[in-house]
Amino acid sequence: MALGILVAFVVGLFKARQKGVNEDDFYNLGFFILFPAIIGSRLAYVFSHWDYFSDNPMRIFYVWEGGLASFGGIFAAILGSLIYIRWKKLDFYDLADSVSYSLPLGFAIGRIGCFLNGCCYGVASNLPIAVTFKALGDNTSRLPTQLFESLYTLMIFLLLVFIDKRYESKGLIFFSSIGLYGFFRFLNEFLRVNPPVIAGLSGSQIGSALLVISALIYFVKNKGGIRRKTGNVQRS
Secondary structure, X not given: OHHHHHHHHHHHHHHHHXXXXXXXXXXXXXXXXXXXXXXXXXXXXXXXXXXXXXXXXXXXXXXXXXXXXXXXXXXXXXXXXXXXXXXXXXXXXXXXXXXXXXXXXXXXHHHHHHHHHOOOOEOEOOOXXXXXXXXXOOOOEEOOHHHHXXXXXXXXXXXXXXXXHHEEOOOHHHHHHHHHHHHHHHHHHHHEOOOEEEOOEEHHHHHXXXXXXXXXXXXXXXXXXXXXXXXXXXXX
């Protein structure tokens, strides 16, 4: 997970430089993203396992034992970004496009850590790709949904590279990133072991739906503002 954060930061910094974003602003934004993300992901995990933590309140602070929910981190990171950007009166989309360009790559690496740790696993299955996670203390074979997410987030990153090379519009990369992630995460949740919250949907599926809806609103409102990039074409 630490490696994923590092790679996402380096790639995001490269994209920020391309967009002319001040490096100090990007470094400072990283602080306002990382710490709220850790706190938000921990709180989301605690609330989703409140029956346990209400009886063991001190273990809320035992972050080193594991227990982070990605959607709590995503929404807390967006909130932290908005606070910093509003405080510094910066262009939201220049920074958001830079950060969201690299986040799927960070997720792709981080989810391998989840697979090695044996968390975020899928439902029991007899398929050849099913895996037994010894950390769970049973011999049940389960779908490796961590690797599924690693694969589709890597695919999202490659799609963002394609979009960024051919099209331009403020917010395009940001909303493409969260929309694609929300769509694939919603589907992957059907294969994961997560308790339903509303109408048979897990909390992550509700969060995914919010991301997809936000992206759809952007594309509907901005469909005429997305331009194809033009370049000088050399003819022989």
